[in-house]
Amino acid sequence: MVLEKARSTLDRARVYRLRQRFYQLSGRYREAMAVALVALRLFGVTLPESDEDIRVATEAEIRQVPSNLRERRIADLADAPMAADADVRATIGLLAEAMPLVYTARPALWPLITVKGVNLCLGHGHAEESPFVYSCYTMVLVSICGDIPSALQFSDMTLRLNERFQGAAALRGKLLFHHAAVVNIWCRHFATNLPLLEQAFLACLDAGDLVCAGFLTYNAVWLRLENGDPLDCIIQVARRYAAFARQSHNDIVYNVVRVEEQFAASLKGATRASTDFSDGAFDEADCVAAIEQAGFGLGTAYYSHHKADRGLHR
Numbered sequence: 001m002v003l004e005k006a007r008s009t010l011d012r013a014r015v016y017r018l019r020q021r022f023y024q025l026s027g028r029y030r031e032a033m034a035v036a037l038v039a040l041r042l043f044g045v046t047l048p049e050s051d052e053d054i055r056v057a058t059e060a061e062i063r064q065v066p067s068n069l070r071e072r073r074i075a076d077l078a079d080a081p082m083a084a085d086a087d088v089r090a091t092i093g094l095l096a097e098a099m100p101l102v103y104t105a106r107p108a109l110w111p112l113i114t115v116k117g118v119n120l121c122l123g124h125g126h127a128e129e130s131p132f133v134y135s136c137y138t139m140v141l142v143s144i145c146g147d148i149p150s151a152l153q154f155s156d157m158t159l160r161l162n163e164r165f166q167g168a169a170a171l172r173g174k175l176l177f178h179h180a181a182v183v184n185i186w187c188r189h190f191a192t193n194l195p196l197l198e199q200a201f202l203a204c205l206d207a208g209d210l211v212c213a214g215f216l217t218y219n220a221v222w223l224r225l226e227n228g229d230p231l232d233c234i235i236q237v238a239r240r241y242a243a244f245a246r247q248s249h250n251d252i253v254y255n256v257v258r259v260e261e262q263f264a265a266s267l268k269g270a271t272r273a274s275t276d277f278s279d280g281a282f283d284e285a286d287c288v289a290a291i292e293q294a295g296f297g298l299g300t301a302y303y304s305h306h307k308a309d310r311g312l313h314r
Contacts, residue, residue, distance in 0.1 A: 002015050009043070010086060010087075012042060013043070013093070016039035016042075020032045021097075025248065026249070027252040027290075029104060030105060032105065039098075045095075054112055058111045062115050065118060074154055075160075077134070082126050083120075083124045088125070091120060092130060093127055096132045104297055114139070128167055138154045138155045138179075139182050155183045158179075172200075173201070173202075173203030175200075176197075181219045181220075184196065190226055194220070194223060197220045200216055217245065220237065224237060231267055238257050239261060259288075259299075260306070263306040291303065
């Protein structure tokens with residue numbers, strides 16, 4: 001109904017962004033992905049389909065970043081001007097909106113849209129979503145480029161850049177989340193990042209960002225597992241986050257957190273078998289089927305990792 005009353009392409013872009021959020025909250029990731037692609041085409045952004053074409057396009061975008069930096073220090077980007085073109089700002093916003101979604105639903109495309117967003121910011125100026133674009137780029141620097149020092153510089157810069165904008169609170173949780181869970185873990189002890197993730201979660205709740213808050217939950221449980229926290233503590237945290245997912249009607253996040261909880265329970269010997277996460281209150285097969293049906297690939301990866309780990313430690 002709102003789309004029918006939209007008066008401009010910019011109006012339609014705002015509606016499509018909202019629709020993506022609603023689809024993600026209801027676990028409809030494939031539909032959200034389709035909406036993201038339609039929205040980007042409004043501004044002439046089309047994405048390749050084959051893995052090979054995606055790889056070539058991504059490498060080309062990555063090569064453009066140093067020249068678009070124009071010998072500026074990464075820290076100086078916090079003071080760069082806003083983009084004058086409203087369509088450019090809208091495109092940056094759409095790319096930023098799609099990044100978490102694409103990361104889970106079509107991961108091969110995620111580096112491409114992330115670096116494309118960075119090059120738009122570097123070449124044309126910032127939008128209010130630029131801090132999140134740069135924050136996602138830190139993940140590219142860590143995972144693809146292996147450049148952790150630059151990732152840390154970009155992450156620090158995003159926090160400063162975000163404070164320039166009137167709506168800084170809306171992104172603060174996302175930025176802290178990436179800073180703690182993606183970059184800082186490579187530089188400092190895992191335990192130092194747990195308080196940052198709690199700050200990020202509360203900041204997301206304050207901003208009403210239930211989508212990011214949901215993504216954060218299973219990352220926080222994972223980090224506690226990696227940190228070697230006591231199993232009872234991990235189970236307690238997982239139950240807290242599962243209750244949040246239930247309250248926000250995010251069934252897919254609920255299922256992923258429950259998988260993590262049951263993994264910890266299996267380590268305690270509290271499930272049916274060492275390699276079976278089921279018990280009287282949890283059916284492993286039903287949970288995994290729901291995650292796969294939603295197209296939530298990241299949740300499937302978490303489950304597969306936990307199952308492989310239990311198989312190695314029988």
